[in-house]
């Protein structure tokens with residue numbers, strides 16, 4: 001928020017000027033109005049960051065102005081100035097959403113302090129809104145690329161499933177985007193403002209994973225120098241993402257099942273039970289049903305985590321998404337790698353090869369192919385086309401533009417889906 005602006009409204013010109021002088025001296029930019037109609041039009045046209053208004057004015061009073069201001073911008077802090085600073089008027093103003101009120105006999109300090117506080121709150125609200133928007137764009141569905149019918153079905157399911165409280169199991173081969181989908185579920189769920197906590201069930205030995213999940217008390221084992229809450233506690237109110245759930249050791253499966261059933265955890269070495277409220281999204285590239293049949297995965301846990309199942313198709317079954325994905329990753333790496341010349345696109349021949357390739361590593365392999373093209377580009381062209389390693393071959397043919405500007409998106413010189421991809 002650059003240079004916040006305060007709109008000061010009072011039917012007494014002296015009062016307006018007095019406030020403006022004090023606030024300008026304190027470094028604030030001020031807009032002023034003695035006519036409430038003028039104030040309304042300034043509210044609409046100038047979008048100030050704080051409204052400081054007299055409560056009692058002829059025609060449009062401070063409360064009416066407050067209501068209109070809140071309609072225009074619900075996060076706008078409003079400070080009321082009142083000659084009759086009774087509890088009643090103050091309560092009425094606060095009930096209507098005013099940030100605070102000041103008696104007309106305010107001191108310079110009182111005015112500057114309340115304005116600083118209100119502007120700080122405004123700044124935080126704006127920052128939070130930006131963060132939320134950023135979160136939505138980085139983690140929401142709009143970053144999951146795909147227009148194939150198979151992916152359209154996935155998107156539909158994600159939107160519906162996210163709104164429910166049901167536990168979700170995301171299935172798919174390695175690199176199909178399971179984690180991306182888990183994050184999109186969270187971002188589209190009513191829990192989006194709370195934590196998304198990933199736990200990699202494959203990366204730790206059983207005892208460490210147990211204390212990671214459930215926490216531990218100080219002295220519970222050698223090295224437990226202080227009490228640590230578990231990730232289930234950290235995720236309370238939000239989403240717990242159990243990645244590679246198929247790798248969870250059997251002993252922990254039992255403990256996890258109990259915690260999910262009881263909605264309570266007991267830290268390692270602890271005696272009391274702690275309430276947790278988590279929504280579980282799990283992912284695996286294993287056939288969990290098969291693990292159940294082999295006795296490697298507890299059936300009750302399987303049903304508890306798999307209330308809704310989202311299956312991600314392997315890339316080879318939706319090759320029509322390849323051009324879109326290539327465009328997406330070219331855009332992404334152009335932004336990340338500050339090259340003097342951005343990559344403009346990919347030659348038709350290379351794209352055709354990519355559309356015919358089996359992509360055993362799925363989207364991750366494709367992303368890597370595009371990334372390596374940023375390093376090698378055309379230099380490898382001399383190796384001849386086509387060569388024996390299709391993804392690398394494809395990357396041989398990614399071309400650079402002559403322009404030295406960095407376009408926000410790949411320029412029109414590469415064909416887009418709407419123009420025949």
Ligand SMILES: Nc1ncnc2c1ncn2[C@@H]1O[C@H](COP(=O)(O)OP(=O)(O)OP(=O)(O)O)[C@@H](O)[C@H]1O
Pocket residue numbers: 143144145146172173174175176177178179180181283285328363364367
């Ligand atoms: N549909 C997609 N659109 C854009 N990027 C994607 C898509 N699917 C996957 N990716 C990207 O591919 C990479 C691999 O995705 P992710 O980590 O979600 O896969 P995964 O299924 O969890 O794989 P693994 O089983 O190996 O953990 C990530 O960089 C991710 O951002």
Ligand SMILES: [Mg+2]
Pocket residue numbers: 178179243283
């Ligand atoms: Mg993963």
